[in-house]
Amino acid sequence: MPDIQVIMTELGWPLAIALAWLSGELMHRWTRLPRISVYGLVGFLMAQALPAALSSGASSNVTMLANLAFGLILFEFGYRINLNWLRINPWIAVSGLAESAATFGVVYLISHLTGMPSLTSLLLASLAMSTSPAGVLRVINEEDSAGQVTERVLHLVAINCVLAVFVFKVVVGFWVFQTSGSLTQAVSHSLIELLVSAAMGAVLGFIVPAVLRRLGAIAQDGTIAFALGVILLVAMARAFDVSPVLATLTFGLAARHSRVAFSRTERNFGGIGELLTVLLFVFAVSTLEWERVVAGLGLGVVLLLARFVVKAAAVAAFSHAGGISWRKGLLTGIALSPMSVFVTLLLEQTKYMGIVLVDELAALAAMTLLLEVVGPIVTQRALIWANETPAKEEH
Amino acid sequence: MPLEPFKSSQPLTMGVELELQLVSLSDFDLTASSPDLLHLLSRKPFPGNVTPEITESMIEINSDVHTNHSELVSQLQLIRDTLVQAGEQLNIGICGGGTHPFQKWSDRRIFAKPRFKEVSELYGYLAKQFTIFGQHVHIGCASGDDALFLLHSLSRYVPHFIALSSSSPYVQGNDTLFNSARLNSVFAFPMSGRAPFMQRWSTFEHEYFSKMEHTGVIKSMKDFYWDIRPKPEFGTIELRVCDTPLTVERAAALAVYLQALCRYLLERREEAPAEDDYLVYNYNRFQACRFGLDGTLVHPKTYESLSLREDILTTLRKMEPHGAALGGTAGLQHLMQVTHEGSDAHYLRQQFDRSGSAEGMVDAAIQRFRGG
Numbered sequence: 053m054p055d056i057q058v059i060m061t062e063l064g065w066p067l068a069i070a071l072a073w074l075s076g077e078l079m080h081r082w083t084r085l086p087r088i089s090v091y092g093l094v095g096f097l098m099a100q101a102l103p104a105a106l107s108s109g110a111s112s113n114v115t116m117l118a119n120l121a122f123g124l125i126l127f128e129f130g131y132r133i134n135l136n137w138l139r140i141n142p143w144i145a146v147s148g149l150a151e152s153a154a155t156f157g158v159v160y161l162i163s164h165l166t167g168m169p170s171l172t173s174l175l176l177a178s179l180a181m182s183t184s185p186a187g188v189l190r191v192i193n194e195e196d197s198a199g200q201v202t203e204r205v206l207h208l209v210a211i212n213c214v215l216a217v218f219v220f221k222v223v224v225g226f227w228v229f230q231t232s233g234s235l236t237q238a239v240s241h242s243l244i245e246l247l248v249s250a251a252m253g254a255v256l257g258f259i260v261p262a263v264l265r266r267l268g269a270i271a272q273d274g275t276i277a278f279a280l281g282v283i284l285l286v287a288m289a290r291a292f293d294v295s296p297v298l299a300t301l302t303f304g305l306a307a308r309h310s311r312v313a314f315s316r317t318e319r320n321f322g323g324i325g326e327l328l329t330v331l332l333f334v335f336a337v338s339t340l341e342w343e344r345v346v347a348g349l350g351l352g353v354v355l356l357l358a359r360f361v362v363k364a365a366a367v368a369a370f371s372h373a374g375g376i377s378w379r380k381g382l383l384t385g386i387a388l389s390p391m392s393v394f395v396t397l398l399l400e401q402t403k404y405m406g407i408v409l410v411d412e413l414a415a416l417a418a419m420t421l422l423l424e425v426v427g428p429i430v431t432q433r434a435l436i437w438a439n440e441t442p443a444k445e446e447h
Numbered sequence: 448m449p450l451e452p453f454k455s456s457q458p459l460t461m462g463v464e465l466e467l468q469l470v471s472l473s474d475f476d477l478t479a480s481s482p483d484l485l486h487l488l489s490r491k492p493f494p495g496n497v498t499p500e501i502t503e504s505m506i507e508i509n510s511d512v513h514t515n516h517s518e519l520v521s522q523l524q525l526i527r528d529t530l531v532q533a534g535e536q537l538n539i540g541i542c543g544g545g546t547h548p549f550q551k552w553s554d555r556r557i558f559a560k561p562r563f564k565e566v567s568e569l570y571g572y573l574a575k576q577f578t579i580f581g582q583h584v585h586i587g588c589a590s591g592d593d594a595l596f597l598l599h600s601l602s603r604y605v606p607h608f609i610a611l612s613s614s615s616p617y618v619q620g621n622d623t624l625f626n627s628a629r630l631n632s633v634f635a636f637p638m639s640g641r642a643p644f645m646q647r648w649s650t651f652e653h654e655y656f657s658k659m660e661h662t663g664v665i666k667s668m669k670d671f672y673w674d675i676r677p678k679p680e681f682g683t684i685e686l687r688v689c690d691t692p693l694t695v696e697r698a699a700a701l702a703v704y705l706q707a708l709c710r711y712l713l714e715r716r717e718e719a720p721a722e723d724d725y726l727v728y729n730y731n732r733f734q735a736c737r738f739g740l741d742g743t744l745v746h747p748k749t750y751e752s753l754s755l756r757e758d759i760l761t762t763l764r765k766m767e768p769h770g771a772a773l774g775g776t777a778g779l780q781h782l783m784q785v786t787h788e789g790s791d792a793h794y795l796r797q798q799f800d801r802s803g804s805a806e807g808m809v810d811a812a813i814q815r816f817r818g819g
Binding site: 132 | 471
């Protein structure tokens with residue numbers, strides 16, 4: 053008879069995913085809460101109950117699968133971004149920049165005032181700028197929403213994620229280069245890394261549709277070809293040590309804008325995509341520990357509230373100029389709440405560089421957990437209040 | 448509600464209504480964004496009129512009342528430019544076309560307005576399948592009697608308008624082989640088809656409308672979905688068979704053709720309309736929907752077989768003096784061009800072949816609507 057501990061380690065992940073999925077379905081049916089919130093909650097509880105069973109290292113299969121799941125979502129996300137719109141209606145980009153910059157400033161200020169070292173405060177502030185593309189896109193697809201809040205949230209998330217990755221890399225670079233103390237070196241290093249990631253995604257974004265067109269499979273489904281593209285890209289980003297986030301996002305963007313062909317993919321990459329999403333959202337909180345969450349709860353909540361208010365206000369401020377009502381502008385800002393998955397994966401990537409921020413920073417653990425569970429609910433409410441979701445009784 | 452009296456209006460004035468598609472620029476499917484678009488448009492004076500339609504992925508625009516082609520076409524162009532600009536600001540594609548080629552009717556959302564909700568409840572899936580886009584043309588009439596005379600005299604020309612405007616070859620992702628598949632959705636409604644053969648307004652009012660109202664089947668003229676129906680409160684007849692063309696220029700040309708035809712018919716040189724004209728009506732209409740300009744008509748008086756394209760060309764030539772008198776020559780010439788180059792349905796099929804996808808077809812329709 054094998055040791056119970058060994059069995060649990062073997063079964064940990066499959067069980068956690070199955071349980072998370074089942075709870076997600078049931079809770080969604082009963083309460084209409086977003087499924088991903090439930091995945092996060094179940095994942096966190098399981099990780100507390102069976103810490104050994106849900107362990108994952110930077111190079112574990114689970115981490116790789118989570119990165120892949122995130123890559124698929126980012127591709128789909130990038131495909132929905134219309135760069136031309138940002139050019140025609142500059143207020144979208146302006147509100148994105150303002151909202152990100154204000155969040156960075158306010159979060160840095162608060163954490164600095166609580167006596168945190170400046171570098172830690174900077175990292176925290178750069179992470180707080182971001183919004184989780186995974187959380188937002190999953191809620192939008194789940195609710196089948198359409199309208200200005202939906203469109204604008206997607207574009208703002210893209211903007212603040214690119215900014216967050218960039219600033220985060222600059223700060224990390226600064227940290228790494230601290231001995232030589234060269235900020236220019238840190239900036240250029242980060243820039244090169246971002247450019248290489250973007251270039252990789254862009255190249256693939258031209259090649260895959262071209263191949264599909266050649267195969268004459270355009271009228272059919274591009275799901276498998278694009279999924280394979282994402283798998284390749286995530287592996288390459290790992291191999292070359294560049295940002296998989298930016299690479300897959302650019303892949304989607306390029307596939308859309310190259311217009312070699314109009315291709316269709318299944319929403320969420322079909323059933324397999326859904327499965328990977330469950331894993332992703334369980335994974336995102338599995339690294340958090342209860343003690344840290346409790347310890348960082350106070351500061352975490354303060355920072356979250358500040359981030360929430362700043363984002364909502366900054367986006368709302370430009371809403372009228374951007375062509376929508378103040379109300380919809382405010383709801384757009386409110387819908388920018390989720391951030392966990394993005395943060396967890398970004399940190400995971402940085403862990404092996406010797407920066408273990410989650411472990412040091414209890415506030416971040418609390419923020420991640422809260423936003424993983426609460427963030428999608430807030431986004432969902434914002435979409436419903438904006439009347440951008442179909443009324444259920446009509447189905 | 449009893450039938451309101453027919454309000455006399457200046458004969459041969461015209462007005463155009465167009466139902467337009469709102470399309471997502473990400474996946475080219477219809478998108479429920481009319482509330483956002485209407486909000487933005489309400490901030491500035493609109494050159495004409497814009498209103499919500501039954502599903503949120505559709506809006507309707509209409510022109511003012513015009514007497515000639517150049518005024519009408521320039522107002523429609525101004526409306527189009529305003530719409531395109533607002534659409535760009537909100538990342539919404541706007542286009543013509545009688546159907547959206549691959550939308551699923553079950554995905555449509557009904558605009559929150561009591562009448563639309565009622566219609567939706569009464570007709571069930573028909574209401575959502577009714578996500579189709581048509582052009583309506585109004586022509587002013589001096590009296591109700593004139594209106595009914597024109598209505599029945601025009602029945603012979605209804606296939607012309609179907610073929611010339613046809614722009615709905617695809618439905619739910621498949622080529623229907625029809626040029627105007629849109630009208631098949633209209634025929635599903637119980638009150639669709641032709642108006643009853645009555646030539647006096649008083650007869651229509653007392654021997655048809657009030658009886659129908661008494662049965663409880665209808666409440667007002669709005670409940671009739673006829674191909675041509677009188678609109679007493681405007682003092683017009685309304686031609687409703689046209690698909691929304693891909694360009695506003697074609698919409699204006701169709702209106703001018705109808706205007707010229709009415710001028711010609713009011714001279715009363717043609718044999719008077721008769722109930723028996725309708726013997727071939729449904730067959731001719733089917734020919735126009737299915738084969739477009741390549742269809743074959745049966746003449747309602749002589750029963751001879753005619754090529755629809757030839758019949759249109761002959762009629763257009765006959766209309767030249769009337770077009771010239773009304774200032775509509777350019778519009779008639781535009782339609783002459785259509786008989787040579789093919790309809791919008793033909794253009795859309797070409798775009799499908801070129802791009803290999805229904806999405807490519809919608810993208811081309813958006814570009815064409817912009818005038819590019």
